[in-house]
Every structure is written in C-alpha cells, then in structure tokens.
Amino acid sequence: MTVVHPVSFESNDVVTTPEESNTVTQAPAEPTGPTFGQLGLPQPLVTALERRGIHRPFAIQTSALPDALAGRDVLGKAATGSGKTLAFGLPLLARIGADAQQGRRTPRGLVLVPTRELAQQVHDALAPLGQSIGVQLATVYGGAPMYRQIQQLRRGVDVIIATPGRLQDLISQGEASLTEVVVTVLDEADFMADLGFLPVVKELLDQTDRNAQRLLFSATLDGEVDSLVRRYLKDPARHEVVRPGGEAPPAEHLAFSLAFRDKLQVATDLAGRPGRTIIFARTQLGVDRLAENLKAAGIKAEAIHGGLPQAARKRALEEFTDARSPVLVATDVAARGIHVDDVSLVLHYDPPTDAKTYLHRSGRTARAGAAGVVVSLLLPDQVGQSKRRFRTAKVDPDVVRIRPGDSPITDLVATGVAVEPKERTQRDNRRGPGGPSSRPRRDGDRPGGSRGGPRRSFGDRPRPAGERPSGERSSYGERSSSGERSYGDRGPRSGGRPSRPARYSS
Numbered sequence: 001m002t003v004v005h006p007v008s009f010e011s012n013d014v015v016t017t018p019e020e021s022n023t024v025t026q027a028p029a030e031p032t033g034p035t036f037g038q039l040g041l042p043q044p045l046v047t048a049l050e051r052r053g054i055h056r057p058f059a060i061q062t063s064a065l066p067d068a069l070a071g072r073d074v075l076g077k078a079a080t081g082s083g084k085t086l087a088f089g090l091p092l093l094a095r096i097g098a099d100a101q102q103g104r105r106t107p108r109g110l111v112l113v114p115t116r117e118l119a120q121q122v123h124d125a126l127a128p129l130g131q132s133i134g135v136q137l138a139t140v141y142g143g144a145p146m147y148r149q150i151q152q153l154r155r156g157v158d159v160i161i162a163t164p165g166r167l168q169d170l171i172s173q174g175e176a177s178l179t180e181v182v183v184t185v186l187d188e189a190d191f192m193a194d195l196g197f198l199p200v201v202k203e204l205l206d207q208t209d210r211n212a213q214r215l216l217f218s219a220t221l222d223g224e225v226d227s228l229v230r231r232y233l234k235d236p237a238r239h240e241v242v243r244p245g246g247e248a249p250p251a252e253h254l255a256f257s258l259a260f261r262d263k264l265q266v267a268t269d270l271a272g273r274p275g276r277t278i279i280f281a282r283t284q285l286g287v288d289r290l291a292e293n294l295k296a297a298g299i300k301a302e303a304i305h306g307g308l309p310q311a312a313r314k315r316a317l318e319e320f321t322d323a324r325s326p327v328l329v330a331t332d333v334a335a336r337g338i339h340v341d342d343v344s345l346v347l348h349y350d351p352p353t354d355a356k357t358y359l360h361r362s363g364r365t366a367r368a369g370a371a372g373v374v375v376s377l378l379l380p381d382q383v384g385q386s387k388r389r390f391r392t393a394k395v396d397p398d399v400v401r402i403r404p405g406d407s408p409i410t411d412l413v414a415t416g417v418a419v420e421p422k423e424r425t426q427r428d429n430r431r432g433p434g435g436p437s438s439r440p441r442r443d444g445d446r447p448g449g450s451r452g453g454p455r456r457s458f459g460d461r462p463r464p465a466g467e468r469p470s471g472e473r474s475s476y477g478e479r480s481s482s483g484e485r486s487y488g489d490r491g492p493r494s495g496g497r498p499s500r501p502a503r504y505s506s
Contacts, residue, residue: 033056033057033062034056034057034062035055035056035057036049036054036055036056036057036061036065036090039057039061039062039065039066039069040065040066040069040070041065041069041090041094042094042097042098042133044097044132044133045090045093045094045097045129045132045133047132048128048129048132048133049129052128052129054086057083057086058082058083058086059082059083059241060076060078060082060083060084060087060239060241061083061086061087061090063239063241064076064087064088064237064239065087065090065091067237067239068087068088068090068091068213068215069090069091069094071095071213072213072235072236072237073213073214073215073216073233073234073235073236073237074088074091074214074215074216074236074237074238074239075216075221075229075233075236075237075238075239076088076215076216076217076218076238076239076240076241077217077218077219077220077221077238077239077240077241078217078219078239078240078241082241084187084217085121085122085125085126085187085339086125087217088111088185088187088215088217089111089122089125089126089129089185090129091183091215092109092111092126092159092183092185092215093126093129093130093133093135093159095109095182095183095213096108096109096130096135096158096159096182096183097130097133097134097135100133100134100135100158104156105136105156105157105158106156106177106180107153107157107158107159107160107176107177107178107180107181108158108159108180108181108182108183109135109158109159109160109181109182109183109184109185110159110160110162110178110181110183110184110185110204110208111159111160111161111162111184111185111187112162112163112164112167112184112185112186112187112192112201112204113161113162113163113187113188113192114163114187114188114191114192114195114197115141115163115191115333116141116142116143116144116163116310116313117304117313117317117338118187118188118339119139119140119141119161119162119163120139120141120314121338121339122161122187123137123138123139123161126159126161130158130159135158135159136156136157136158136159137157137158137159137160137161138152138153138157138159138160138161139160139161139162140153140160140161140162140163140166140167140170140176141162141163141166141310142163142165142166142310143309143310143313144310146166146169146170149166149170150170150173150175153170153175153176154175160176163197164192164197164200164201164204165197165200167204168200168203168204171204171207177207178204178207178208179207179208179209180209181208181209181212182209182212182213183212183213183215184205184208184212184213184214184215185214185215185216185217186201186214186215186216186217186218186228187217188217188218188219189216189217189218189225189228190218190219190220190221190225191219191360193223193224193225198224198227198228201228202228202231205228205232214232214233214234214236216228216229216232216233216236219359219360220356250366250371250372251346251362251365251366251371251372251373251374252371252372252373252374253362253374253376253390253395253396253397254373254374254375254376254397254400254408254412255375255376255378255386255390255397255398255399255400256375256376256377256378256399256400256401256402256408256409257378257379257380257383257399257400257401257402258377258378258379258401258402258403259379259380259403260379262402262403262404263349263377263379264290264293265404266377266402266404266409267279267290267294267347267349267377268293268294268297268299269404269405269409269410269413270345270347270375270409270412270413271294271299271301271327271347272297272299272413273344273345273412273413273415273416274326274416274417274418274419275326275342275343275344275345275416275417275418275419276320276323276326276327276328276340276342276343276344276345276419277326277327277328277343277344277345277346277347278327278328278329278330278338278343278345278346278347278361278364278365279301279327279328279329279330279346279347279349280329280330280331280332280346280347280348280349280350280352280361281329281330281331281349281350282331282332282350283331283350284305284306284307284331286349286350287303287304287305287329287330287331288303288305290303290329290349291303291329294327294329299327300319300324300325300326300327301325301327301328301329302315302316302317302319302320302325302327302328302329303316303328303329303330304316304317304328304329304330304331304338305330305331305333306331306333316328317338317340320340321340321422322421322422322423323419323420323421323422324421324422324423326419329349332352332353332357332360332361338364339367340364341367341370342370342419343364343365343367343372344365344371344372344373344416344417345365345372345373345374345375345416346361346362346364346365346372346373346374346375347375347377348361348374348375348376348377349377351376351378351382351385351386351389352389354389354392355389355390355392355393358389358390358393359393362374362393373412373415375412376397378399383399386399387399
C-alpha cells in the first residue's frame with residue numbers, strides 16, 4: 001500500500017515529503033493551494049465547478065485527486081465535512097465522462113452509501129457536474145417508489161448512487177447490472193459496517209469488474225473495513241486528512257448538567273436560538289415527542305428518523321436546508337447522512353452511546369472551517385460516563401450545573417445569527433427524489449393518481465382475499481449504534497433468489 005502522509009483538514013496549502021512525514025502543516029481554513037486544473041481535472045469539470053462558485057479544492061481533494069484521476073485505487077480517511085464527496089465524485093465523473101456512451105447506457109459507475117439522505121445529497125452534489133459533461137446519475141434507495149427507480153434504470157444511466165439493500169433487490173429482479181462498472185466508490189464504509197451492510201456490499205462488489213477502480217472513504221479504517229481494503233483494493237494510495245488538535249470538530253463544546261424536569265425547557269430555549277440547530281434524541285418516539293413540544297412552543301421544527309416515509313424525511317430535510325424550519329430533531333441514523341451548511345448549533349438532547357457517535361453528531365456543525373457550538377444536556381447520573389466519552393473524543397468541556405434562564409443559556413441564545421429562509425422555485429418544487437422529471441407526491445398517493453389506499457411496488461399483483469403471501473421475508477433497515485431500525489432499505493439476507501415482496505414500504 002502506498003501511503004500519503006496526513007494533511008491538514010483546514011487547508012490545501014500543504015506539501016508533505018517523506019522527509020517531513022512527522023509534520024502536519026496547519027493553515028487558514030480558506031483553500032489556498034493548487035487549482036482543480038493544476039491537479040489534472042478536465043477543463044469541462046473545472047468550468048462547471050467555477051460556475052457553482054468552487055474555485056480551489058479542500059485538503060482531501062488536493063491530496064486524493066491526482067491518484068484517483070490517474071486510475072489508482074484510493075483509500076481515504078477524513079473526518080465529516082472535509083469535502084469527501086468531490087474527492088471521489090470528480091474522478092468518477094472524469095473517468096465516465098471521458099468515454100461517453102451513445103444510445104442506451106448501462107451503469108459504469110457505482111457509489112454505495114449507508115443512508116437514503118446521503119445518497120440523495122451525493123446525487124445533488126454531483127448531478128449538475130455530471131450534466132455538464134453528459135453523464136447521467138440516478139439514485140437507488142429504500143423507502144422511495146421502486147417503479148420510478150426501475151424506469152430510470154431502463155432509460156439508461158451512467159452512475160448509480162445506491163444504498164446496498166435496494167440495489168440488491170433491483171439486481172435480483174433483473175432490473176440492474178453491475179457487470180460493466182469500472183469505478184466503484186464506498187462512502188462512509190465504517191458506518192455501513194456498523195449497520196451490518198458489509199455482507200451485501202461484498203456481494204455487490206463481487207459483481208463488478210475485478211479490474212475496476214475502487215475508491216473507499218471512511219472515518220475509521222479498522223475491523224471490517226480493513227477486510228474490505230485487503231480483499232478489493234489493489235496497492236491503494238492512502239490519503240488521510242486530520243483536523244488541527246485531534247479528531248473533534250473545531251467547534252465550541254459545552255456540557256450542562258440539569259434536573260430532568262428542566263431538560264425540555266432548556267432545550268426549548270436553545271432551539272429558539274437564531275440560526276440552524278440540529279437536536280439529537282435517542283429514539284424515534286423521543287424525536288417525535290420533542291419535535292411536537294417545540295412546535296407547541298412556537299418553534300418551527302421538523303423531525304427526521306428511520307421510521308418516517310421517505311417523502312416525509314425528504315420534506316423535513318428540505319425545510320431545514322432552506323431554513324423555513326430552522327430546527328431539525330433527528331436520531332443517530334441521520335448523523336452520517338445530513339450535510340447542511342451553516343448549522344450553528346448541535347444539541348445532544350440525549351447523550352450518544354459512544355465517542356464515535358458523539359463525533360459524528362457533532363460534525364454536523366463547524367463544517368469546512370466554519371464556527372459552531374456543540375451542547376450536551378446531561379442528567380446527574382449521566383455526567384460521569386459523558387466525561388469519559390469526552391476524553392475519548394478529545395474534547396474537554398466543563399460540566400456546568402444550570403437551570404432554565406441561567407446566564408450560560410441566555411448568553412448562548414444571544415449569540416445566534418438568523419438565517420434567511422429560502423423559497424424554492426416552482427421548478428425546484430417539481431423535483432422529487434427520483435430526479436428532475438419527478439414530482440412530489442403526498443404520503444399515500446398511488447402512482448397514476450389513484451385515490452386512497454397504500455402504494456404498490458412495481459410489478460405487484462392484487463391477492464385474493466385470504467390468500468397468504470408466499471416467501472415473505474423480514475426487511476433489515478438502517479440501524480444505528482443505539483439499535484434504531486429504518487424500514488425501507490434492506491440489509492443482509494440469506495442466499496437464494498427471493499420471492500417478490502408484497503410491498504416496499506418506508
């Protein structure tokens with residue numbers, strides 16, 4: 001394995017030589033290093049980036065792009081918010097765009113991600129760039145209508161961005177094939193391992209060309225992720241991005257100890273702070289209750305967790321992204337799938353289960369060098385364990401005992417900066433999760449405008465009354481470290497060709 005020594009998270013102005021391997025250079029957050037063109041990116045993509053206001057790469061892009069553009073396998077280790085999407089997306093688009101297909105297209109690029117939200121956000125980041133060079137992208141994930149995804153695949157696409165379970169379902173139905181894939185990307189590989197998706201991931205990788213280029217990005221590279229590296233990557237160039245001072249996001253970390261009776265009021269006060277705020281709760285029920293309590297207090301808040309239909313999750317994320325609802329209440333399943341700029345506050349309403357989850361939650365703020373605040377609300381019996389978690393995460397906040405209305409809370413609320421809500425255009429509102437040609441539908445709508453009743457997946461037939469479905473199987477969804485399950489995507493299953501499921505629900 002070729003090792004490229006760590007570079008600074010905050011800057012691209014880094015040149016590391018073997019003689020300087022023990023030195024990590026830290027520089028200002030604004031990228032000041034080479035341009036995309038100087039790194040070898042094709043000019044059409046450089047132009048497309050400049051039109052979007054992106055002129056210079058961040059550290060992980062500066063480090064990984066030359067090897068990835070040269071066709072080498074790349075192993076990337078970078079913290080959340082470091083710019084990994086373009087680090088793997090630009091080489092992928094450059095490779096596929098250099099040999100544009102005519103007529104019906106078959107997938108030649110594959111991006112595997114752990115969650116629906118991450119799949120959609122990778123698509124949103126790369127689709128405009130792909131369009132500029134004639135590369136068509138499609139998303140495939142559970143919880144969304146399967147018939148739309150099948151229609152897209154039948155029309156032909158160049159790159160599939162998918163969660164493993166839904167892609168495996170489509171392959172088993174003969175609606176997708178990976179035999180011509182020449183570039184494979186695994187994003188957030190460690191999180192896919194946590195969710196139990198690696199057996200499915202291996203099955204999918206085995207269906208791609210053995211000589212395909214592999215780009216694997218992960219926050220940690222141990223355990224099961226290491227087995228993927230050894231099995232599928234050939235002499236990978238390793239690129240690592242580190243933050244100054246350790247792994248924790250460069251935010252202000254605060255911890256407040258309080259009585260249970262005061263917890264909701266303090267959370268309500270902090271949620272009313274100007275600016276975007278993400279609040280993490282442990283369970284789906286806890287998220288729903290907290291969101292309703294905040295709404296009852298006059299705060300515009302949305303809930304997002306794995307138990308919601310995909311349409312509801314997408315709508316909540318859009319409301320939060322556009323700042324029409326500046327507060328998002330989420331479970332851990334969303335911690336690795338949400339990328340929204342200018343999140344000024346992350347609130348741990350329920351403490352995370354471990355330091356890794358704390359870092360992923362906290363990484364929703366202070367992204368790409370921006371400022372941010374991370375607050376933990378701790379009951380008295382949670383303080384000791386949380387302090388150990390802070391030490392593991394390399395943060396050291398003082399735990400301050402508070403009550404509603406105390407100065408630490410009022411001072412924090414006063415420092416918030418409001419974000420101007422964005423109104424979507426009529427064209428934006430017509431776009432659904434399947435792409436520009438999709439239109440948003442209300443929960444429960446049937447394809448084709450049928451009234452009432454649940455939606456049926458592509459190819460289902462009505463069953464006579466009393467007939468028992470054959471071959472039904474349980475579905476495995478996105479599972480967080482706390483055990484939360486999302487019923488929409490599918491995880492590992494036993495061998496053999498499965499019978500057709502009765503319904504693909506969210």
